[in-house]
Amino acid sequence: MVTIKDVAKLAGVSMTTVSRAFNEKAVIKDKTRQQILDIAKRIGYVPDYNARGLVTKKKFVVGIFFSSMGDGTSRSFLSSIISTAYEALPDNYLLSVNDIRSVKDINGLVRNRMDGVIVVSQSDRDNDFIYQVKALGLPLVVINRFLNDPDIRNISGDDLRGVKDAMTYAVKQGHQRVGMIEGIPGFTSSTQRRQGFDQAVLANQLIVNPGAIQIGDYSLTSGQQAMIEILRLPKEQRPTVVFCANDDTAIGALRACYAAGVRVPNEISVMGFDDSYYASMSVPALTTVRKPILAMTTRGIEDLLKLIDGDTLSADNHVILEPELIIRESVQAISALD
Amino acid sequence: MVTIKDVAKLAGVSMTTVSRAFNEKAVIKDKTRQQILDIAKRIGYVPDYNARGLVTKKKFVVGIFFSSMGDGTSRSFLSSIISTAYEALPDNYLLSVNDIRSVKDINGLVRNRMDGVIVVSQSDRDNDFIYQVKALGLPLVVINRFLNDPDIRNISGDDLRGVKDAMTYAVKQGHQRVGMIEGIPGFTSSTQRRQGFDQAVLANQLIVNPGAIQIGDYSLTSGQQAMIEILRLPKEQRPTVVFCANDDTAIGALRACYAAGVRVPNEISVMGFDDSYYASMSVPALTTVRKPILAMTTRGIEDLLKLIDGDTLSADNHVILEPELIIRESVQAISALD
DNA sequence: CCGTTAAGAGTTAACGCTAACATAACGCTA
DNA sequence: TAGCGTTATGTTAGCGTTAACTCTTAACGG
Known part of the structure; x- marks a missing residue:
């Protein structure tokens, strides 16, 4: 094994100087450092992290x-x-x-x-x-x-804000009757996303009919199930846009719409949260919120x-x-x- | 920081004995080891990996x-x-x-x-x-x-064998006219999967019509594209089962079938490779090969x-x-x- | 031209651990 | 119970590095 000693000998300097050459903050003449670094490279020296860590108390x-x-x-x-x-x-x-x-x-x-x-x-x-x-x-x-x-x-990330932004976008597209498929109850993310939804509803005086909000569990199947429930609503009460607490849920919702013969986005709009891989691959591709x-x-x-x-x-x-x-x-x- | 020395002192033994207590293979009386371990636990001693590695030349x-x-x-x-x-x-x-x-x-x-x-x-x-x-x-x-x-x-994994098994299964289901969507040309996986396909064709004297084998690139869209080509074949020449080099491709193929109004598996069967998450979620759920x-x-x-x-x-x-x-x-x- | 300062480099010891060797304790046989 | 092999423990040194300190040299102002 090639150690700091070998480099020191070849460079004609002390071990400490070699050590300094390898530690950015140390005071050492540029020329000396460069010579040492060159020699080290030539003979394939790399500092031993165990030894270094032993004295510096670091693990890297x-x-x-x-x-x-x-x-x-x-x-x-x-x-x-x-x-x-x-x-x-x-x-x-x-x-x-x-x-x-x-x-x-x-x-x-x-x-x-x-x-x-x-x-x-x-x-x-x-x-x-x-x-x-x-x-x-x-x-x-x-x-x-x-x-x-x-x-x-x-x-x-500001989930609340993300949902609010998404809902604001939907409102700008003219949506008034809205619905949501929530995430796992109790999760902070679920709560915040729901709050974002609620705030958007309040701020824009949106209509949320009974049954337009369903509980999911962030899974694809729960989204499917929830959307089936939402689609039970008579068309004139049904939300025109459903915000889903995540993309998996949204993809499940998409699937339920397809199964029910309800076209997305022509008849109903769907939004997700996460921007997962399949969000871009789904049909139609999902409008969604990407966490930073x-x-x-x-x-x-x-x-x-x-x-x-x-x-x-x-x-x-x-x-x-x-x-x-x-x-x-x-x-x-x-x-x-x- | 609590070191091996502290434990040694408290236990009334030498450092080496403590070291031995922590190294499985060392010879030490069970009772001594247990006492040492107890003390170590009590005072919160954990061996320092830097020091240990420095002498054993290991990094763990x-x-x-x-x-x-x-x-x-x-x-x-x-x-x-x-x-x-x-x-x-x-x-x-x-x-x-x-x-x-x-x-x-x-x-x-x-x-x-x-x-x-x-x-x-x-x-x-x-x-x-x-x-x-x-x-x-x-x-x-x-x-x-x-x-x-x-x-x-x-x-x-034995990809060749996996494809062969899958094809054998299809043959047992009565399929004779077969097709394939290949992976990225040149990849070992693509070659092996193609070989598995070919061997199954040979062994079972299956029919592969021109145009029934398409080149893909393991992507969903390439699967979609390839299946569109395959579906151009007149129905009586079209394969009854298409093996796809991976699941993404297969899901693309499924999508193409759906778009073309060709029902899977009623009108055409599709197989994938990988057993990815969405293989079980697709409609219909994908029959596929799972790598070990x-x-x-x-x-x-x-x-x-x-x-x-x-x-x-x-x-x-x-x-x-x-x-x-x-x-x-x-x-x-x-x-x-x- | 001396004294002061700072930059650059060297010397020494220590980090916490284990390997190798040395020694002590034990248990058994004759 | 002396003698031996075996098992259990202790002693010592060293792993490769850096921190703290010391020393040398050059630069500079008065």
Whole structure:
């Protein structure tokens, strides 16, 4: 194994100088650094992270924990978060990807091997884990879900605003009678999306007939089921646009419409939330709200790194990022309705 | 920070004895070990991996590299592989999940920080990376794709066999005129699936009319396009079953049939490959071939660990696992055809 | 031209752990 | 009960790096 000693000998300098050449902030003459770096490259020296970490007390590992990896909203949820996280992370950091559910020994896994932790949280059930990490005193950032704790750095998307924007768009298209298929009751995301819907209804004096709001569980089949119920309404009471709490639900709703012979968007408009892979592939392609998940990830890593370095962050631990409305084909202007 | 020294002092033993208590294979009296472990737990001692690794030359990190994380065949491709990998990995190992494309410095990232590497390969384009790792001399296992190199441990699924099984099933259902939508030309997977198809045709003396085999590119739209072509054939020449090189293609094909008013499976049967999430959700639900990806992962990790420990593996580096035929609704017995 | 300062480089010790060797304790046989 | 092999534990050194400190040299003002 080629060590810092070998480089030092060849370069005719001390070990420390070599060490300095590899550590950005150190004072060392540019020329010396360059010579050392050249020699190191030539003989294939790379610093040993175990030795380095032993003295600096660092692990150069950031852990990223998912609520439940299989349930990511979109097909690329997991992968695009991971890729984005790497981009925001310095080259010398490793990203350890984990499923919260499968963490057995938080002491052995987290405390001892990671400099900090990002939790990509999908539900309240993650709080246990989050507070265990917090208790460890490890740098921690929770993203993807609003966390009501001023002591924990939290980056979330403004779901309420996203739904409101989507509904406002529908109103601009002339829709007045509206409906919704909700997410799993109790989930913060469900609550916020419902609130966004309600606020839009209030602000625009929209009509919500009984039966126009159904409870779903974020699954395709629940969307299908819910839409069947909505379609039971007589046509003149039926909403002209249905906002679905996520894309899977919306695709289920689309399917129910197709089965019932109700054309989308000609006879009824449908909106989703998430912008999953199949949102663009569905027929008609889904108009939906895209969470700023990549921006959340980038910001999350940035903040985590600052926390790791002991820097202070902005006073308010809640960072809320704006979602984006993705307009496709599943909403039609009301004047154009058949 | 609480170190091995603190435990030693409290337990009235030497540091080495404490070290032994934490290392399974060491000789130490059970009673002593238990006392030490108890004390360690009480004062919250956990071994420092940097220190441990410095002397043992280990990193306790396994890297898993994906061709291109966003393109996983099924929605759960990435997540289920990661979860499965963790299950096969000892608790004290970390899993570093990476995208091959985004590896900048293989020396800094891989050589220096990982004990071994699993490559979940999807295409020939990964070979560059694979051979770079091999050149590093690091323990390496390639899974998910057949790799024609006797020097590299390789775990793959038998795609050819999978397609053949699927076709045999179709033949048993009475199908004689068959067609196929192929994958991206040049990909090993495309070639093998085509060969499986061809072998089934030969073995069962099936009829393949001109135009019944189309080239796709594994995308939904290519499947749609290809099926449109196939449906141009006069009904009596048209295949009664079309095997699609993957599920996305098959779903595209389904869509084309729907658009053309051709009912599946009543008028034409369709099969896919992958068993992706939407295979079960499509209408009709897709009969498809499921790759043994989880078994590949488990075996891959097991073999990698042996390689890391310096154990020898079975002589033949090619391990081929059997796929599974998932029978759903998209294939109908020919006697039942309308 | 001396004294002060700062930049650049060197010396030394320590980080927490385990391997290798050394020693002690134990249990058995003759 | 001496002698031996075996099992259990202790002692010592070193893994590769950086932090803290020291030393050298050049620059500069008065």
